[in-house]
Amino acid sequence: MNKVYVKYDCNKCDFTTIDKTKFNRHLQSKRHMVGKSPCNYECTCCGLKTKNKTVYINHLGCPKHKRIYAKTRLKELYQVIIADDI
Ligand SMILES: [Zn+2]
Numbered sequence: 001m002n003k004v005y006v007k008y009d010c011n012k013c014d015f016t017t018i019d020k021t022k023f024n025r026h027l028q029s030k031r032h033m034v035g036k037s038p039c040n041y042e043c044t045c046c047g048l049k050t051k052n053k054t055v056y057i058n059h060l061g062c063p064k065h066k067r068i069y070a071k072t073r074l075k076e077l078y079q080v081i082i083a084d085d086i
């Protein structure tokens with residue numbers, strides 16, 4: 001027989017427990033308050049999320065990001081042109 005556990009997931013902190021009491025305690029905890037946003041840096045065009053500033057800055061300078069960023073910009077411009085046409 002399989003026991004079914006309800007899992008409590010805090011997607012802010014990557015905290016998972018099957019114990020509701022523990023989960024409620026987690027919500028009150030410092031760890032949860034401080035770790036409110038585990039991804040402080042986000043590159044919206046590449047979908048990169050990181051809490052490491054150096055990683056983020058390095059990412060912004062990398063050719064892969066520049067390529068994707070240029071593409072995204074192009075797409076935006078293209079959409080503006082199409083919108084203008086209507
Ligand atoms: Zn949390």
Ligand SMILES: [Zn+2]
Nearest residue numbers: 043045046065
């Ligand atoms: Zn990027």
